[in-house]
Amino acid sequence: MTIGELAKQSGINAKLIRHYESIGLIPKASRTESGYRSYKETDIQFLRFIKRARGLGFSLKETKKLVNLWRNKSRNSKDVKKLAQSHITELEQKINEMQEMLTNLKNLAKACNGDSRPHCPIIKNLESF
Amino acid sequence: MTIGELAKQSGINAKLIRHYESIGLIPKASRTESGYRSYKETDIQFLRFIKRARGLGFSLKETKKLVNLWRNKSRNSKDVKKLAQSHITELEQKINEMQEMLTNLKNLAKACNGDSRPHCPIIKNLESF
């Protein structure tokens, strides 16, 4: 299976698969005589795992840890949960930050006439609040 | 006023001020004979404006546009509002994405025992859902 086929099957494009290999997130692929990367069926599952972890917002480092836990048949679910929990906290923080930005900005935008005159509460607010 | 003093007054550190200058977000500072950057009082206001725009989540490009609108005494508040509105939309999208991640992850974490056994719904979910 070529990298292009794997990309199609996994939903991660070839460029990114090579990149993931280069940073050690995935192991080095075996090669054909001519130097093409060669993959097995199980690699599809592997990359899909990564894609899903990324889809939950895990960083590449966290994803790497999750992969290791996945591989480790004698893992403690505690360790997985801990990882998830800390990511949950991060997400909550970021959401709260952005939510606050959003609220502020919405209030400002509501107060702005949005016409052809220069007066603007948004600018006023940025000038000094 | 040196860059260090400006940094203290504006809340943007010296390194970043130099960087903002290098990318053209702020104009090139005048220099003393020995080559030190030299700033005026009004530069504090300027940098604070930038800091606030960043605090609302505007990108550096958007911030640059806001600076231009601020400078432009014959601006249309419409243009400011448009900028704000598109940023609001971006924020809402990102918040929604992250909120969905958060909800999914919370459900998985709740279902995970978090003990010393390997069974884990989080891993199960990543394997295939």
Added chain:
DNA sequence: ATCCACCTTCCAACTATTGGAAGGTCAAAT
């Protein structure tokens, strides 16, 4: 004269992904 805190520039790291350039390979059609 020396010392410390500050300033200068340049280069690199971080996170994650994408893009291009320059070149090799495979399979099918001519």
Added chain:
DNA sequence: ATTTGACCTTCCAATAGTTGGAAGGTGGAT
């Protein structure tokens, strides 16, 4: 047999934003 197009290879760079260090110059006080 050769050409074409789609694929593969590596390497280097850009995106966004900030931070870090190295190597060296300057200011002011002791």
